[in-house]
Amino acid sequence: MLDFDTAQARLAAAGGHPSIAETCPLIQARGRVLAQTLFAALDLPPADNSAMDGYAIRHADYVAGKSLPVQQRCYAGVKPEALLPDNTIRLFTGSLLPEGADTVVMQEDVDESDNTLLIHRVPKQGAHIRYRGEDIRTGEQLFAKGTLLGAAQIAMLASQGYAEISVYPALKVGILTTGDELVSPGQPRSDEHIYNSNGSMLAALVENMGANAVHVLHALDTEASLQSALSTLLQDCDLVLTVGGVSVGEKDLVKPAIEQFGGTLDLWRVCMKPGKPVALAHAANKPVVCLPGNPVSAFAVFTMLVSPLLRSMQGRAQIMPPLQYGQLATQKEFNDSREEFLRVKAQTNTKGLTQLTPYPQQGSGIISSLSWASGLARIPANTSVKNGDIVPYYDFQHWLA
Structure with missing residues (x-):
């Protein structure tokens, strides 16, 4: 298995930066990324x-x-x-x-x-x-190339008279869920089936980061179904995310299907929990990231491994959000052979410290933990971590934005 930090760095560099730009009306620019550095055209305020x-x-x-x-x-x-x-x-x-x-x-x-x-x-x-210019002086840099635009940035640009700006094209992401056991929400379901939560979840994660989920497809566990879906995604998308079918079971057919399109596997399996069965490939000169089928694992892998890649492909200057730390509040001791990412809720205690409380059930099938948690606490591999220890904390507000 590849160690987590190496896998994260390789995935972040797997897609490259955008090479073209387009003009966007400022009023539609939320979530877009600047393709040029912008400067102040006038003093702000413009007069006393x-x-x-x-x-x-x-x-x-x-x-x-x-x-x-x-x-x-x-x-x-x-x-x-x-x-x-x-x-x-x-x-x-x-x-x-x-x-x-x-x-x-x-x-x-x-x-x-x-x-x-x-x-x-x-x-x-x-x-x-x-007083004139007490906020901004003519010629000052407003925002650097690669800045993600939100309401605050748009307010500043509007105050400077910018009606249109140069941005990178919105990233087009394709999502492919797999498995005969999955049925779409709203459809009839038998006991042997479960509802497909991965497609909707990943589309929401992609859209929340300012990219476009242009396709959310599902394929049965057959070569023909997988190849048909992959053909559409590779043709229409900049980045493809597949879910499930990438382990070593008899019906884990995603890797062979990617190879049918000339895909080459760059990495497979990462030393992390949850989320070990992760693969990165390239097909049609586009990155394909294969996520584990369990929704909790897919969520964790997207947070830690896919989001830096997505930010890089959007052209953002900041690929990795600032790392935070918190004090673990738990009665359990953790020590695993893999890097473990606990679903935790961060709260400020009476001493002003960030306290990280793990969800009581950390199994990879506990979907309820995702809406409860505020982020992931990282427990180093082969290291005993207990109550009161300081650990890295990955806040969803930063890592999924």
Whole structure:
């Protein structure tokens, strides 16, 4: 068996980076990856403006008890007049600061009557002003090539006037589940059958990472059925994920089917639990990752081995999310010959430490553990780990995004 870290590195490098780009409307860019580095086209804010509803004054004009005539009422989106000496201009949040003004007095500290202002609290010079360029300066780098775009990044680009951006094409992923024992949800089922949860699960995982699950196919345990499905997936997809049929049983026919398309097996079986029967192949110059058929194992393998590959093929700059650590909270001692990935829930304890509580049942058939867990705790191979020990923690929020 291949050790886990080597397998992870080889899978991450198995697909290569995208070589072409396309133009995307900014409003449709969530989940896309930048194909070029973008820079600020203007200062942000583009001009000095009021941070509050209030009144613009010259600080030097303030004298306790002195009334100031209200020269103008200036709403956001309207250009103010230049402020005259010993006057004030009524402003609202976002209003441009008038020429000559250097302070904004918030409306809670004043009284206005008959178009005349009386200030009750000594104003601080320069207060309540958002200054030009205090956030971003023209020419500053906004986001590097390879940045995954979310709402926060889109907000910044919109504020700079970007209507379209250059992104890498959305990755097309094909999913193939196998097995005569599987039936589609919603269809009649006998005792010898189980519902196919892998197809829907993997499609959701793929889509959550910003890729497109363009096909979710199922093949029976026959050469013809497998070859027909693989033909479609290899033709239409950039990455193919198969589930089941990759072990050593009489009906484990996925590997021979891949070989029929000229596929070469790059690795088979990884020293991890759950998820040992993993294979990586290339066919039609496309990576094919063969996942174990058990849903929990397939989920763990996708998290730890497939997600870095997918990020790489999307063109992302960050392939591996930052590694976290937590303190194991368990009454059981763990020690296995393989790297073990426990389904755990992370919580902050009274000392401020991240505490990792394993799901009571860690069997690879316990699907209920997936929706309960917040991530995976890594238990090193051939190492005794017990309550209170610090272990690596792979948070689903980072590894599946």
